[in-house]
Amino acid sequence: MPKRDTPDMLQGTLDMLILQTLVMGPAHGHTIAHVIEHRSEEVLQVEHGSLYPALHRLEDRGWIASFWGTSENNRKARYYRLTPAGRKQLVAETDRWTQLARAVERVIRPVEE
Amino acid sequence: MGWMKYFRRARWARERAEEIDCYIEIETAENVERGMAPDEARAAAQRKFGNRQLVQEEIREMNTIQPLETLVRDVRYAARALRRSPGFFCTAVLTLALGIGANTAIFSIVDSLLLRPLPYPQADRLAQVSLEYRGQGGGLITAVNGRIWELIRDGSPGLDKAVYSASVTGINLAFPGQNRAEFARQQRVGSGYFRVLGVAPRVGREFSADEDRVGGQQVAVISHALWQRVFAGDPGVTGKTIHLRGEPHQVVGVMPADFRTNSVVDVWTPLKPSTGGEGEGTNYHVIARLPESLSWAAVQQQLAAIWAARPRTRRTNQVEEYRLIAFPLQASFTRDIRTPLLILWSAVGMVLLIACVNIASLLLARAGSRSRELATRLALGCGRAGVVRQLLTESVLVSAAGGLLGLAMGYFALSGLEKLAGDLFPVWQPVQVDMRVLAATLGLSLLTSLVFGLAPALHFSRIDIHGNLIQGGSRGHAGRANHWPQRFLVVTEVALGVILLVSAGLLLRSFAHLRGLDPGFDPNRVLTASFSLQDARYKDPVAVGRLFRTGLERMRQIPGVESAAVTLSLPFEGALNVGFHRLDGPAAREQGRTEITNFTYVTPSYFETLRIPLRRGRVLQNSDSASTAPVAVINDAFAAAYFREQEAVGSHFSLGQQQVEVVGVVGNVQSAAGWGQFGPFGQVPFIYVSSEQAPAKIMDLAHNWFAPHWVVRGTGRAAALKAGMEQAAAAVDPLLPISGFKAMDEVRAGTLAMERFMMSLLAGLAALSLLLSGIGLYGLISGSVLERTRELGIRMALGATFGQAVSSVVLPGFWLTLAGLSIGLLGAMAATRVLRSMLWGVTTTDPLTLGAVALGLILVAVAASLAPAARILRLDPANTLRHE
Numbered sequence: 001m002p003k004r005d006t007p008d009m010l011q012g013t014l015d016m017l018i019l020q021t022l023v024m025g026p027a028h029g030h031t032i033a034h035v036i037e038h039r040s041e042e043v044l045q046v047e048h049g050s051l052y053p054a055l056h057r058l059e060d061r062g063w064i065a066s067f068w069g070t071s072e073n074n075r076k077a078r079y080y081r082l083t084p085a086g087r088k089q090l091v092a093e094t095d096r097w098t099q100l101a102r103a104v105e106r107v108i109r110p111v112e113e
Numbered sequence: 114m115g116w117m118k119y120f121r122r123a124r125w126a127r128e129r130a131e132e133i134d135c136y137i138e139i140e141t142a143e144n145v146e147r148g149m150a151p152d153e154a155r156a157a158a159q160r161k162f163g164n165r166q167l168v169q170e171e172i173r174e175m176n177t178i179q180p181l182e183t184l185v186r187d188v189r190y191a192a193r194a195l196r197r198s199p200g201f202f203c204t205a206v207l208t209l210a211l212g213i214g215a216n217t218a219i220f221s222i223v224d225s226l227l228l229r230p231l232p233y234p235q236a237d238r239l240a241q242v243s244l245e246y247r248g249q250g251g252g253l254i255t256a257v258n259g260r261i262w263e264l265i266r267d268g269s270p271g272l273d274k275a276v277y278s279a280s281v282t283g284i285n286l287a288f289p290g291q292n293r294a295e296f297a298r299q300q301r302v303g304s305g306y307f308r309v310l311g312v313a314p315r316v317g318r319e320f321s322a323d324e325d326r327v328g329g330q331q332v333a334v335i336s337h338a339l340w341q342r343v344f345a346g347d348p349g350v351t352g353k354t355i356h357l358r359g360e361p362h363q364v365v366g367v368m369p370a371d372f373r374t375n376s377v378v379d380v381w382t383p384l385k386p387s388t389g390g391e392g393e394g395t396n397y398h399v400i401a402r403l404p405e406s407l408s409w410a411a412v413q414q415q416l417a418a419i420w421a422a423r424p425r426t427r428r429t430n431q432v433e434e435y436r437l438i439a440f441p442l443q444a445s446f447t448r449d450i451r452t453p454l455l456i457l458w459s460a461v462g463m464v465l466l467i468a469c470v471n472i473a474s475l476l477l478a479r480a481g482s483r484s485r486e487l488a489t490r491l492a493l494g495c496g497r498a499g500v501v502r503q504l505l506t507e508s509v510l511v512s513a514a515g516g517l518l519g520l521a522m523g524y525f526a527l528s529g530l531e532k533l534a535g536d537l538f539p540v541w542q543p544v545q546v547d548m549r550v551l552a553a554t555l556g557l558s559l560l561t562s563l564v565f566g567l568a569p570a571l572h573f574s575r576i577d578i579h580g581n582l583i584q585g586g587s588r589g590h591a592g593r594a595n596h597w598p599q600r601f602l603v604v605t606e607v608a609l610g611v612i613l614l615v616s617a618g619l620l621l622r623s624f625a626h627l628r629g630l631d632p633g634f635d636p637n638r639v640l641t642a643s644f645s646l647q648d649a650r651y652k653d654p655v656a657v658g659r660l661f662r663t664g665l666e667r668m669r670q671i672p673g674v675e676s677a678a679v680t681l682s683l684p685f686e687g688a689l690n691v692g693f694h695r696l697d698g699p700a701a702r703e704q705g706r707t708e709i710t711n712f713t714y715v716t717p718s719y720f721e722t723l724r725i726p727l728r729r730g731r732v733l734q735n736s737d738s739a740s741t742a743p744v745a746v747i748n749d750a751f752a753a754a755y756f757r758e759q760e761a762v763g764s765h766f767s768l769g770q771q772q773v774e775v776v777g778v779v780g781n782v783q784s785a786a787g788w789g790q791f792g793p794f795g796q797v798p799f800i801y802v803s804s805e806q807a808p809a810k811i812m813d814l815a816h817n818w819f820a821p822h823w824v825v826r827g828t829g830r831a832a833a834l835k836a837g838m839e840q841a842a843a844a845v846d847p848l849l850p851i852s853g854f855k856a857m858d859e860v861r862a863g864t865l866a867m868e869r870f871m872m873s874l875l876a877g878l879a880a881l882s883l884l885l886s887g888i889g890l891y892g893l894i895s896g897s898v899l900e901r902t903r904e905l906g907i908r909m910a911l912g913a914t915f916g917q918a919v920s921s922v923v924l925p926g927f928w929l930t931l932a933g934l935s936i937g938l939l940g941a942m943a944a945t946r947v948l949r950s951m952l953w954g955v956t957t958t959d960p961l962t963l964g965a966v967a968l969g970l971i972l973v974a975v976a977a978s979l980a981p982a983a984r985i986l987r988l989d990p991a992n993t994l995r996h997e
Contacts, residue, residue: 029132030139047163052133053171071139078132 014046014054016097019082019090022064026081028071029055055080063089129172133165184506191506198479202511204888205475209515210522211881212461212468213558217523218530219461219874221550223454229549231443232373234311235402240409241445242274242399242416244435254435255279255445256395259388261423265399265437268419272412274401275309276386277302281376283820284645286343287356287848296645296852297339297379299357303386307334307368309402316340317351317366324365325383332383333362337370339379357382359649359848375446396818400442412439453871456947460613460878465557467609467882471889473565474602476508478896501567508566509559516558520551530874599893600925604933606889610882611937611966612944617879618962619945619952620872626954627793627865633782634684634723636857638827640834641683643820643853644842651816654739654809661716661804664823664845671837673829678719679804681712681821684857685794685864687785688713689815693800695755696765696772710751711784711799712768714807714815720746720779722826723857728752730762730777737803743768744806746777751798768800769808783864793864793953823851831856871951883973886933890977894926898981905985918985923978930974934967 021027021035032055033046058064063086071077082090137158144154159165195202230236242265244254257265262276278301286297304325307314314334324330333355335343344350354361362382386397403412420437444451651657661679668677682688688711695708717733719725728749737744745768752761764775781796823842827834835854842851862869898905905918945957955962 028135028139030136052129052168056129056172071135073139073142075135075138075142076131077135077139078128 013097014050015058016090016093017044018051018054018058018080019063019086019093022080022082022086023090026067026069026079028069028077028079030071030077032080058086061089062086126169126172129169133162133168137162187503187506188510190503191510194503194507195510201475201479202514204892205472205511206515206518208468208471208475208885208888209512209558209561210518211885212465213516213519213554214522214526215461215878215881216465216557217520217550217554218526219457220553221523221527222530223458224549224553226450227443227447227454231446232371236443237441238403239310239442240401240403240412240439241442242401243438243440243445245438245440247434247436253440253445253448254395255398255440257397257399258395259386259397261395261437262386262397262399263388264419264423265416268422269401269412269415271404271407272401272415273305273309273404274399275303275305276384276397276399277306278384278396279376279398280396280818281378282645282647282818283643283852284358284380284647285356285848285850286380287359289354289356289361294848294850295343296850297357298377299380299382300374300376300378301384302381303384306381306400309400310374311402312369312372314366315369316348317364319366320383325385327385327387329383329385331360331362332365333357334366334368334381335364336368336379337372340367355380358645358647359651401439403439409439452947452950453867456616456951457871457874460616460875463609463613464878464882464885465561467606467885469561469565470602470606470609471885471892472508472511472561474599474606474889475892476504476566477599477602478892505563505566508562512558512562512566516555519558520554523550523554599896600929603886603889603893603926603929604936607886607930607933607970608937608940610879610886611934611970612941613875613879613882614966614969615938615941615962616945616948617872617875618966619948619955619957619959620868620875622955622959622962623952624865624868624872627868630783632684632861633780633796634725634857636684636861639723639824639857640827640831640838641822641824641855641857641860642835642838642842642851643822644849644851645820646816647820648816648849650848652813654805654807654812657812658739658805660845660849664842665716665718667841667844668823668825668838671825671827671834671841673834674825674827674837676718676722677823677825678716678722679821680715680719680824681804681815681819682784683822683824683855683860684723684782684784685860688797688799689811689819691768691800691811694767696767708755711797712802712811712815713799714802714804714812716804719801719824722824723782725782726780728778728780730775732777732779733801733803738805741806743771743773744776744803745773746779746801747775748779748796748799748801749781750796751800752778754798768802769811771806771808773802783861793868820853868951883969886970887973887977890926890930890974891980893929894923894978895981895984897925898922898984915986919982922985923982926978927974930970934970938963938967 017036018032021032027035029051033051036044036046055064055066059066059080063083064080065083066078066080069077069079137155140158140161141151141154144157145151149157162168231239233239241255242257244257244261246252246254256279265274266276281298281300283296284299285294287294302320304320304322307319313319315337317334319334320332324332335350340346340350344353350364350367353364355364356362357380368381384397401412403409416437416439420435447454646657651660665677665679668674690709691712692707692709694706715733717735717737720727720732730746732746733744745766747761755761756764761775761778765772766775767773779801782799783794784797784799785794823838825834825838838854839851842849901922905922908921909915909918941963942958949957
């Protein structure tokens with residue numbers, strides 16, 4: 001069976017954004033989604049249908065770790081924090097992403113003499 | 114990583130569900146803060162989150178081991194597919210089960226006898242020191258004489274060795290002060306025999322070197338079974354006295370319960386070897402254990418040196434054909450059964466191969482008829498690998514089921530075989546389906562399914578999707594080209610089956626030939642029982658004569674008894690070999706040369722009791738006694754070997770110190786083959802001497818190895834006869850138990866036990882292969898009828914006769930059968946070479962056998978074609994056309 005991948009964002013992008021969000025400190029899923037949407041000026045809509053599996057995937061790979069905590073308004077929430085391995089991964093991922101973004105930009109934009 | 118999670122899935126699922134709940138809580142709270150009503154706030158939160166089930170499902174899937182899940186799904190699918198075609202499934206499973214069952218049974222026997230080591234510690238270091246004959250035909254002689262034993266004993270330092278006598282004789286075992294006796298099987302072994310084998314007595318000790326010399330103490334080691342039976346397992350048994358052969362022996366040891374050799378023994382006594390022991394004949398056997406420090410090659414060198422340095426006799430030139438070697442003990446013990454077992458093993462291997470070929474051809478046919486379904490799956494994006502995997506899963510399922518069923522069949526077949534084989538083979542260890550056999554069987558079934566399932570699977574993963582879907586699958590001519598693999602398989606199957614059938618047929622013919630040979634006497638209604646004269650009380654010929662006379666008188670009084678006699682050895686047995694010198698006649702040219710022949714003493718009534726025909730002269734009479742001139746009766750074979758026509762009667766030879774006159778010639782009686790004859794029995798030269806006139810020295814020696822027999826011919830029930838004989842014997846001498854009752858017709862049947870065993874097994878396997886070939890042919894023909902239904906319908910609608918339609922379908926099957934038959938007959942010519950040593954009175958190219966096999970196969974082919982042909986008969990051309 002082919003794997004289903006919701007192509008709402010570029011493959012791998014969501015993972016990177018989650019890691020980036022967690023650089024500032026632990027957060028729970030709701031906050032993460034919120035932060036991504038907010039900082040991308042609402043360009044990137046995070047579907048929860050893909051957020052939670054992504055969180056799970058990242059935890060599976062050991063890039064983030066989770067713990068139960070309480071949210072700002074005293075509700076139980078599952079918090080995520082970046083692991084050292086996740087930090088490395090983020091750096092590598094960001095580099096790759098910037099290269100790719102530059103390359104795409106060069107192709108799209110005509111060269112200005 | 115994923116592994117652990119696989120087992121903690123439940124916990125993960127719970128955590129995730131809870132996490133999602135929390136998210137919705139938080140979102141709801143935010144919505145409420147924005148001023149929504151609580152219900153609405155929750156609904157909005159849920160809406161925003163999306164399909165919760167889907168998310169959980171996706172997370173769950175991340176936590177699974179992909180291949181395992183796929184496997185489960187594949188197996189489920191395959192099981193469903195197989196359930197849809199129970200006919201195919203049952204045929205395939207049964208086919209495989211029959212093949213695997215036969216293999217399991219035979220392999221268990223082969224494994225326990227040939228492959229598993231003998232039941233001694235480090236059995237691979239045990240050797241039988243033997244003489245290898247390097248002349249015509251070659252061969253191994255495991256028996257040596259006293260002189261050779263002494264050479265080995267003194268010439269091979271560092272080799273742990275022991276001498277023993279291979280003959281096991283029935284003797285009388287009595288207890289001091291008790292007027293009763295038991296019949297026990299005694300074997301004489303040298304000191305160190307048990308040490309070399311590496312098995313210590315459970316109680317007490319084995320013989321010392323001092324006890325194992327002429328004039329040494331009389332001691333005995335008893336078997337565990339005898340210890341239990343006679344001494345009720347008394348631990349203080351050592352030191353007790355038992356009477357063996359009328360002489361007191363002190364029990365010094367008891368062997369453990371699981372101690373086994375290649376014969377059943379109750380009591381061991383010291384061999385007391387000497388230079389000229391055992392009548393100077395080659396009646397000693399030597400076993401040795403190689404120490405860690407000696408390699409086999411080094412031992413061979415030692416033995417070669419011993420042999421080279423031996424004192425030469427006059428007949429050196431002849432003896433140069435021999436060589437002294439160390440032969441692995443296991444190989445030595447299994448020499449006679451090796452070939453038959455290996456033949457059986459290859460035969461069951463062939464049956465399995467036929468079964469596998471059949472499965473492959475069934476799978477091919479099935480895949481062919483499912484091409485549409487497979488094409489659909491391919492079109493729906495199930496990759497080629499997926500289709501291969503699915504087909505493979507199906508064949509693995511079939512083989513797993515077949516393997517399990519086969520194991521059960523093999524288990525039951527084995528219990529039947531064990532009874533058969535137990536009389537034929539020295540069974541070392543219980544023949545059973547153990548872990549080794551289990552592993553071999555399961556490995557085999559997996560291998561077969563992979564090998565034979567892969568070909569069709571690969572073949573059909575290349576289906577032309579478009580053609581199959583557009584044209585409706587079972588139509589068109591695309592399918593026809595794919596018949597070649599299946600045809601090839603059917604030809605292979607038939608050819609293999611022919612090889613088995615021919616082999617079985619030849620054995621059958623050989624058996625019939627042997628069974629039809631004249632035994633030379635009338636074995637019906639003759640009962641025999643043996644008794645031991647290896648007894649101090651019967652050293653005196655007068656006492657022996659009295660025993661025979663009074664015993665026979667009593668036996669003749671038993672109701673229904675017609676006649677009774679005593680003989681030293683029975684038909685079909687090996688007899689005592691004696692040396693004699695011819696004194697006249699044309700062949701006395703080499704005066705003084707010792708000839709060897711077979712000897713038995715009998716009471717004069719023997720010839721009448723067994724109804725052995727007299728050819729010339731007279732038989733022995735009661736008047737031939739110790740006080741009259743020694744006479745002998747010879748058989749046809751003896752007369753043919755040493756005399757010309759008519760001159761045997763009245764000639765003389767010397768036997769021991771006596772000069773004996775030949776007074777009569779009788780017909781040959783079947784006896785154990787010897788003297789250059791091979792086979793289950795032969796017709797060897799024989800001298801019959803009256804028990805009254807047998808030389809005392811020969812008699813005494815003979816009673817060491819042979820137990821004489823009472824022979825009684827009578828009407829009435831065997832049980833009554835047996836009881837009568839026991840009473841008669843007990844009345845004459847209560848300390849002389851009789852045992853080993855044998856009905857002569859059973860003995861006669863028993864001589865062909867091995868032949869019967871091989872024949873019945875091979876015949877069974879051949880029948881199995883014939884059945885499987887039939888199934889294969891049927892599958893091929895009925896498959897092609899199904900496939901061409903439409904075409905045939907059109908043809909018949911256009912005026913083709915029924916006959917033409919049938920022949921167009923059935924003829925290919927016939928051609929295949931004929932092709933397989935020809936190939937198989939050629940193969941059989943090559944394969945039956947190994948059978949040659951088991952064939953008597955029939956050549957490997959026996960036209961009758963070959964013809965019968967050919968005819969049988971053609972009949973099977975006809976039978977396999979009938980049902981599909983009948984289906985054509987029911988075809989309604991109009992109907993077929995309507996469906997277009």
